[in-house]
Amino acid sequence: MKKLLILGAGTAGTMMLNKLSSVLDKNEWQITIVDQHETHYYQPGFLFIPFGIYKRKDVIKPKRDFFPSEANVIVSEIEKIEPKENRVILKDSKVLSYDILIIATGAQIKPEETEGLKGELWHKNVFDFYTIEGACALSNFFKHWEGGKLVLNITEMPIKCPVAPLEFVFLADSYFTERGIRDKVEIHFVTPLPGAFTKPRASAILGDFLDKKNIKLTTDFSIARVDNEQKKIISWDEREVDFDVLVSIPTNMGDELIARSGMGDELNFVPTDKQTLRSSEYENIFVIGDATNLPSSKAGSVAHFQADILFENILSVIEGSEPHAKFDGHANCFIESGFGKGILIDFNYDTEPLPGKFPLPGVGPFSLLEETKMNHYGKVMFRWMYWNFLLKGTELPIESQMSMAGKRM
Amino acid sequence: MAVKEYAGKMVELDADGNLAKQTDWNEDVAKALAVEEGIPELNDRRWLVINYMRKEFEAKGDAPSIRKLTKESGVDTKELYTLFPGGPAKKAARIAGLPKPKGCI
Known part of the structure; x- marks a missing residue:
């Protein structure tokens, strides 16, 4: 055997x-x-x-x-x-x-890797949402929060689901608008990357969304430490960002x-x-x-x-032969953009996210790199697909290799 | 492909502005690249980092991340940012004549 x-x-x-x-x-x-x-x-x-x-x-x-x-x-x-x-x-x-x-x-988050991140404010004014404990603690905090400076910080790449931090600030914009206190909340996206996302075309488009939603963007910020007393994050080159609540994406490690x-x-x-x-x-x-x-x-x-x-x-x-199937780096991500809408991106190792229709060329129903209600439904539906088909290994109607069909260069 | 003169030598640059061919690299080219990056002088500590990066690249085919630099080059993160303000891994790789480190997605 x-x-x-x-x-x-x-x-x-x-x-x-x-x-x-x-x-x-x-x-x-x-x-x-x-x-x-x-x-x-x-x-x-x-x-x-x-x-x-x-x-x-x-x-x-x-x-x-x-x-x-x-x-x-x-x-x-x-x-x-x-x-x-x-x-x-x-x-x-x-x-x-x-x-x-x-x-x-x-992979797991390792807040211990950043000085002061898991300090006295941890899960009081400093949160993660990559664990169930962090996400629930933040939910309780937001319920009673009256507004102030909300800072989202990515410590270093790579991280699980690189679009999640963007989705978080988009949803925060939507959430605080619906609660009627958006004018009291300053949302600030602080990233070590040179732009809103890793890939140039998507980064430009997603950067515009940040602008449109009145979310401040600070790039090339590599966090060195969290100052729990003064409530600020400090970069290796001594730049500082103040926060009332810090939502951190800590270092991800295997x-x-x-x-x-x-x-x-x-x-x-x-x-x-x-x-x-x-x-x-x-x-x-x-x-x-x-x-x-x-x-x-x-x-x-x-x-x-x-x-x-x-x-x-x-x-x-x-069967005794060499592995011949080749993974092309294909990723397909629904990005929640708030107010019941979403953005979809589809890319691989060599092709960055491009605009177009997905999965049927010209038809969709999903739109690539555009904000639509249908893309949001795709994300909502995904949870059901995940529990009922994906984990069980059932084939899904999306090819494992990325397709250029429907994409505009 | 862009061509530019560094230390009296015409060299080809890739899309990121890094040397297209590592054979074009020498210490004088490195000094000229450093000046362009706003670093007027390459002291011993900077050379330590640059040489470590070149050695790593030769062995692994990819320029090391900051985390790896900190762990293995003997220069801590704080000092790396002092030596190469703005972006140590990216800047040191360019001065070392290597392609831009593969960005993580």
């Missing part, structure tokens, strides 16, 4: 488990998945919690609801991977050997397990072939989702497109 082991039962790991379980011969392959947590979080939903649009119950479900009934599931922390021995050591010293390993251990196993880069991301998703160092190890060091977005849609590619490549390797 051969063994395929999946570490991490988040979006990527769960998709791979479902896809592989339905095709691998049960007499030949035993598939095991390991995760320390029993709850699955719909992370894209965290964004909506501070504004009271979603509650905690809207973004959580038991992980077991998404596992195939015959799946071999181990709930445990993982001590380390020993890639040269083809084995994984669990917290209780139990040893799991494998023929093929899939690493899907994701799991500590990767560092303990000596398999990561300086951010604990695993060096991975950007096309085949095979580990750069070990032939029988594959990496998917946020755990990789790929220059693609860390997002569920990306993990989904990667899963199609990795599924093919694992089957190739099992």
